[in-house]
Amino acid sequence: MMSAAVGKWLDIGPTSQIAPGTARTLPVAGADEIAVFHTMRGEFYALVNKCPHKQGPLSQGIVHGDTVSCPLHNWRISLRTGEAQGDDKGCTPTIDLKVDGGRIYLLREAVIPPVKAA
Amino acid sequence: MNAQTGFEGAVGMTEKLVVIGNGMAGCRAVEEILARDPGRYSVTIFGAEPRVNYNRIMLSPVLAGEKTFDEIVINDQAWYDDNAITLIGGDPVENIDRDAKLVRTRSGHEEPYDKLLIATGSDPFIIPIPGNDLAGVVTFRDLDDVDKMLAAAEQGGDAVVIGGGLLGLEAAHGLSLRGMKVTVVHLMPTLMERQLDEAAGYLLRQELESRGQTILTGANTRVIHGVEGKVVGIELEDGTKVKADIVVMAAGIRPATALAKQAGLECERGIIVDDHMVTSDPDILAVGECVQHRGLCYGLVAPLWDMCRTLAGHLTDAPAGYEGSVTSTKLKVSGIDLFSAGDFSGGDGCEDIVMRDAARGVYKRIVLKENRLIGAVLYGDTADGNWYFDLLKKEEDISDIREGLIFGQAFASGGALADPNQAVAALSDDAEICGCNGVSKRQVVACIDAGSHSVDAVRSTCKASASCGSCTNLVESLLAITLGDGAVESGPATMCKCTSFTHDDVRRLILEKELKLIPQVMQELHWTTPDGCSSCRPALNYYLLCAWPGEYQDDEKSRFVNERLHANIQKDGTYSVVPRMWGGLTTPNELRAIADAAEKYGARTLKVTGGQRLDLFGIRKEDLPSIWADLNAAGMVSGHAYGKALRTVKTCVGSEWCRFGTQDSTGLGVRIEKMTWGSYMPHKFKIAVSGCPRNCAEATIKDFGIICVDSGYELHIGGNGGIKVRATDLLCKVETEEEAIEVCTGFIQLYREDAHYLERTAPWLERKGLDWIKAQLFDDPKRIGRLTARFRLSQKYWQVDPWANRAGGAHKDLHSHLAEVRPLSLENA
Ligand code: SRM
Ligand SMILES: Cc1cc2nc3c(=O)[nH]c(=O)nc-3n(C[C@H](O)[C@H](O)[C@H](O)COP(=O)(O)OP(=O)(O)OC[C@H]3O[C@@H](n4cnc5c(N)ncnc54)[C@H](O)[C@@H]3O)c2cc1C
Ligand code: SF4
Ligand code: FES
Secondary structure (H helix, E strand, C coil): CCCCCCCCEEEEEEHHHCCCCEEEEEEECCEEEEEEEECCCCCEEEEECCCCCCCCCHHHCEEECCEEECCCCCCEEECCCCEECCCCCCECCEECEEEECCEEEEEHHHHCCCCCCC | CCCCCCCHHHECCEEEEEEECCCHHHHHHHHHHHHHCCCCEEEEEEECCCCCEECHHHHHHHHHCCCCHHHHEEECHHHHHHCCCEEEECCCEEEEECCCCEEEECCCCEEECCEEEECCCEEECCCCCCCCCCECEEECCCHHHHHHHHHHHHCCCEEEEECCCHHHHHHHHHHHHCCCEEEEECCCCCCCCCCCCHHHHHHHHHHHHHCCCEEECCCCEEEEEEECCEEEEEEECCCCEEECCEEEECCCEEECCHHHHHCCCCECCCEEECCCCECCCCCEEECCCCEEECCECCCCHHHHHHHHHHHHHHHCCCCCCCCCCCCEEECCCCCCCEEEEECCCCCCCEEEEEEEECCCCEEEEEEEECCEEEEEEEECCCCCHHHHHHHHHHCCECHHHHHHHHHCHHHHCCHHHHCHHHHHHCCCCCCEEECCCCEEHHHHHHHHHCCCCCHHHHHHHHCCCCCCCCCHHHHHHHHHHHHCHHHCCCCCCCCCCCCCCCHHHHHHHHHHCCCCCHHHHHHHCCCCCCCCCCCHHHHHHHHHHHHCCCCCCCCHHHCCHHHHHCCEECCCCCEEECECCHHHCCCHHHHHHHHHHHHHCCCCEEEECCCCCEEEEEECHHHHHHHHHHHHHCCCCECCCCCCEEEEEEECCHHHCCCCCCCCHHHHHHHHHHHHCCCECCCCEEEEEECCCCCCCCHHHCCEEEEEECCEEEEEECCECCCCCECCEEEEEECCHHHHHHHHHHHHHHHHHHCCCCCCHHHHHHHHCHHHHHHHHHCCCCHHHHHHHHHHHHHHHHCCCHHHHHHCCCCHHHHCCCCCECHHHHHHC
């Protein structure tokens, strides 16, 4: 359960939680799970954890450069834009992310789906 | 230094400018204003430090003993006097009263302003751990800190530097030159990870270690220990303890915003300024490390100079907006040449050009996007750093010089020489092409003329580019010049697009050059990408663990998900779990445990596999460690159904029950599985033992198959039941179980050491030939013993149940979520 105060950015914890070259997941109740990546070059990215091909969990792929190879059928997805690389066509939504003071923040409105009328 | 008498007479006529911060930005801003309009303001500068303005970045050379304080002063007292600037040093401003438009210092001094400039710089980040306030814990920001370090170094002993960034490494270097034994503790796996990629970080680390520093990466400091209020050492999260007489905190900086925040100015990470360096109060400006401009905070001086020019323009009515800065970094450690600039994280539409020269310890990488240079990392040879930085800042189109760009300015702008082929053609016949093997251009050309028409043919004939590969492009050019572009033959496929070497070359060179880490292989063998790709990384990981059992540390991030999570990923992102059933045998107890686990973890399908065991489907990654703990408790271990590893040993019921059985095929299968499980292979490896030639265990479509007969055991190899069915070839016939096991082990190790990654035994056998395999195993009677000994050695380290490890808590982060978002309850809270 997140405890961050309501603001534009959602604090999802320290950068040290994700080793370079790996990704971790962030389930969102009522919306798609998010995968947060840390590349070997030290950049952080967040994407919906679904491959545009057949919904493979991108968080489980091999990260190289600024792409991840999907664990199911090896499509290569850009972590920056979510676009499939090479001849494959498709795009995974990305989520705005910033790193500040050693902590990772996601753009709240991109993470949290609009509240449905009760 | 204390309050100076100001130029009181001018007050009232001229506007009053008060500057908080007598540092690099504050004073430079005043210099820029004076240069534009000397009489415009009467200036008062407050400094927390009791001294004149000096060049902070040169504190590193002062610590290292290469400079004295006097040599790094930028503006001495005469400058303040000559320009009628009042310097109030050693008395920090504690309060800004925006309504009364005045500032108040610690000693109670009040100073009114018309315009206020905040240039308070940064505060060192003190990591919040126990012991961070002990005597002997210092930061590295000002001259007082340097004095503390020098005092400690005089006593000798051990120093720990927390933080392997620019600042930390310069502190470590200085203390080490001053005779201390230095350990650098860095949270991230790569030193200076914000400026360097993994490859350059690796070279830097090697160099520092060779100078006697101890570098601990991926190291999280948990506590600083002290005795009687004084530091004695640190302890890491993993329990490692390091002795320390002094601890330098160089874990980062935070813009010094306290004063601005307290005055109610808009701040985020830094004090927010617009393009004219104006804060949310039009009469208050800010420059330097304390500001945040267009979302960015800077920690280097170059941007400050731009900011100060903009600010001076604004204050003297000649506004010129500031658009942000591109920065470059150098490390001020003597003998280490390192340069990094721009954005080198790569990405869409970006192209990497990498050049590595292992012999000289050089690594260069430039990143291009849409024909423009956007980033550069140079290690070992930084002569072209400024040239690249210039191209980068000017955003020049580099299409015309692209071919020669990585070779540097001299080469790329050399007109005709910009075409590498022409440059090579221009070399003299005696010019050395391959430094490793001492091959001249004349020799290479002779070798090509004699019929070697591919890089590979040249390599195997005259040895040019056969060792480190750094001259591969020269050899390619010579082929093109000598034969004409069309006639160059492509050699055997290289491992992947990241290298010009084949799998065989890489395996051979790993042993010859004793390469023991993935980044080391990439550097020494001139990988053309900074961190490989999803095809070479798993291969290198396997080759290294096969070559150096016991020494090599498995690199999880270079493994496919199945081998990382020790389960098979399914189309819905859940996993399947297959416990080992030795030789296809099971017990009521095991079956009960499997049934219980299936219910407890909601396995939606429970299936008998084609490999004689049970598969539980639909397990969530979070539940894997606990289901494994349950299966472990009933005596079961991982079946490696997910691994490029020994999979199953299928057996038939054999002589114990079957009326045709000739030998104990079940018993032999179990024995073999107990011996071989856990071993990683180039690809998956399956074994079967059938009790008679009726072959109920389908041994003749396995990688290694045994058919028991009355007189002994027929040993078969290279079968495959998969995509392309291939029946085995008969390798030999032996009389005893012991011999069968010996040949099986020898064959497995030969395959492990020779095959290419992802090459199963069937294609491997067809490539090498049955005769070659027989010759390897049987020509020299001692050979097989050596192979089996190496296999056993490897098993000593690798025959461990990965499930037990995970069940015991290893790699928890692979199985757990980062956090969980439950938006509705949050929003409604
Ligand atoms: C579970 C199982 C099917 C079953 O329900 O029986 C199975 C399932 C898969 N097989 Fe298989 N194979 C299974 C026995 C076989 C067999 C039969 C055998 O081992 O006797 C074969 C043919 C024999 C052989 O390997 O030569 C077989 C030939 C393949 C192949 C083709 C290999 C080839 O060299 O052509 C693949 C694809 C690959 O490995 O690249 C494959 C790949 C797969 C993968 C791993 C596909 C994948 O990458 O996800 C499937 C994983 C499912 C999972 O999550 O468990 N599976 N697969 C069997 C597990 C056996 C075990 O206990 O470990
Ligand atoms: C050891 C070291 C090595 C470095 N090496 C490099 C390098 O190689 N290249 C590079 O580009 N950069 C380097 N830097 C960074 C560079 O020094 C800074 O970017 C630069 O000094 C920032 O200038 P500034 O004016 O914003 O802050 P500072 O130079 O820190 O000046 C801020 C001043 O404000 C004073 N102050 C703070 N609060 C108050 C207050 N309330 N009242 C009065 N005064 C106050 C401080 O005492 C300080 O003197 C290095 C820094 C250090 C410490
Ligand atoms: S045969 Fe195909 S579908 Fe069936 S388990 Fe094997 S890989 Fe999957
Ligand atoms: S689901 Fe990702 S490649 Fe198929």
